[in-house]
Amino acid sequence: MRLRALLDTEALGLRLLGGEGELERSVRGVMTTDLRDPSRYLNGGELVLTGLAWRRGPADSEPFVRILVRSGVAALAAGEAELGEVPEDLVAACARHRLPLFAVNESVAFATVTEHVVRQVSGERAGDLAAVVDRHRRMMTSGPVGGGPDVVLDLLGSDLDLRAWVLSPTGRLVAGAKSAGPDLPAEVRTRLAAERLAAARAERPAPHRVTVGTTAYSLFPVHGGGRAPRAGRDVRETVLSDWLLAVEADAGDWPGERLDLLYGVTQLIAVERERRDAARTVRRRLAQEVLELVQSGAPPAEIAARLRVAAPVLLPGVGAAPHWQVVVARVEWADGARGEPGPAARRLLEEILVDPSPAGRARSGVPAGPDHGDRIAVAHSGEEAVALVPLPSVGGEHDGSGTDVQADTLLEAVREPLTAGLDGDGRITLGVSAAVHSAEGLRGALEEARHARRVAAARPGRVCAAGHQELASHVLLLPFVPDDVRRAFTARLLDPLRDYDRRHRAELIPTLEAFLDCDGSWTRCAARLHLHVNTLRYRVGRIEQLTGRDLARLEDKLDFFLALRMS
Structure with missing residues (x-):
């Protein structure tokens, strides 16, 4: 062990009095002595403990230190119990000969220091080490x-x-x-x-x-x-x-x-x-089955049946069917690594999604009970990994508890170590979909997440992510955007309004269409719909509440306009 490790061990209570530049010295043993000349018992590399009984006056320090240095000791530790403090003449002698000097508080027994050093460096414990390994093995397999x-x-x-x-x-x-x-x-x-x-x-x-x-x-x-x-x-x-x-x-x-x-x-x-890896087998298999069904164009009823099987495994005790998010990840190397990259991306995505929230990543331990990683099902397809993330719902609606995976915080706590692991010749890109509430929306969510990943891949940096919010309406007008992404965009905006209209006959969709046709004029729209202006304001307010949009903003008006035209 090194002297610095002794100083950093709080239980020993050592205080450095000199030799700051010598703390990288190695300690190979320990000896306690009050002899004026202990050289016959020294082999070099020892930490010498002394109670200072050998010192009768200031002149004794210099020869004592000289003997220790000739013997090659690593450092001297002097107890304060005898004199109340370490004498200045001993501090000066150690400084002249560059011998590190520690003060041992009177509350710390030399036996405590000795036992600690022996445990760290003694070769006599080699037999005990094998016993320790055996104890570990029994514990791990018990x-x-x-x-x-x-x-x-x-x-x-x-x-x-x-x-x-x-x-x-x-x-x-x-x-x-x-x-x-x-x-x-x-x-x-x-x-x-x-x-x-x-x-x-x-x-x-x-x-x-x-x-x-x-x-x-x-x-x-x-x-x-x-x-x-x-x-x-x-x-x-x-x-x-x-x-x-x-x-x-x-x-x-x-x-x-x-x-x-x-x-x-x-x-x-x-x-x-x-x-732990084996415990993920069931979740991986469920995700793989859902992914294959979605990619093969299976009927929504078949996908929904598979989701009903997955829900109690990923969210035990939840009665209502959850909402789902899709996260897509890809690991790429500049010269093409050997082996199939999909499984590597899957393992990495499972790690990133253990708890994607900043507060969760900052936690100092594994939380009690199932962690967020027990709710994640990750499959792989070709070179990419695909995660199916369930979100708790109440009465068939997403509970809004803030459990959604957010692309902008997903990589916040892992960017630094992953960048070091990529070492300049690799990239990790991720895409995150919006939440969907049914099997019908899952294919669109998958395409949305894949398109978001392509958006992330177009950015500079070794570790990048993009979310569904970044698939702006003007991007959706580009011809290369898949139809499923457009449908997902439309469903995300209008499905909450359609569901509300179906349950309450509130006519929010017709109200939205009329409000946009009237260029946001309250008077003209109320007259077209034969409503009082206050009733119209109530309906528009409900639309904004359900969608999280603001119809006073041009961007949100444009998004609604496009969603209605594409529906």
């Missing part, structure tokens, strides 16, 4: 009650004093030990994920060592199935999907036994990754 990455990380903390976290490729916190203290801040997780992806793309050997602020981390990849990529395999096939184990320590000087332990832990965590 079933859903006793297993999981959190248990493994707790054992790393209790057995080896290592704070560790499991992160997704986008920096999402997958697991963290309860004993690790405060969770990693979002900005630190993002930085670690970005560094890991960049190192993997450059094919630098693991563990990857990163310093954030003054804290050192070592990053170990968690490969799918626990196996490293095969020789000759393009790293781009998995770089955007592998998890990582982040350990708050510099593993540069670790012995082989400790590195083997951490690699063993990554293999155990990979087992959990595979379990």
